Amino acid sequence: MAYQFGIDRGHISEIETGKKNVCLPMLEVLSEGFGISVSELMKGV
Numbered sequence: 001m002a003y004q005f006g007i008d009r010g011h012i013s014e015i016e017t018g019k020k021n022v023c024l025p026m027l028e029v030l031s032e033g034f035g036i037s038v039s040e041l042m043k044g045v
Contacts, residue, residue, distance in 0.1 A: 005033035 002009040007029060014020040022030075024038075031041045 001033070005029055 001007075002012050007026075011020065015022055015026075027038050027041060031038045034041065
């Protein structure tokens with residue numbers, strides 16, 4: 001996933017473990033990578 005989305009693997013790990021927060025530009029990268037909108041990505045949060 002990190003390679004496909006162009007994100008450092010360590011950065012994703014820090015997000016997953018709560019060491020880093022996700023900023024809006026990262027949400028945009030993730031939503032584009034998953035092929036969904038940011039609002040769909042954040043649904044239920």
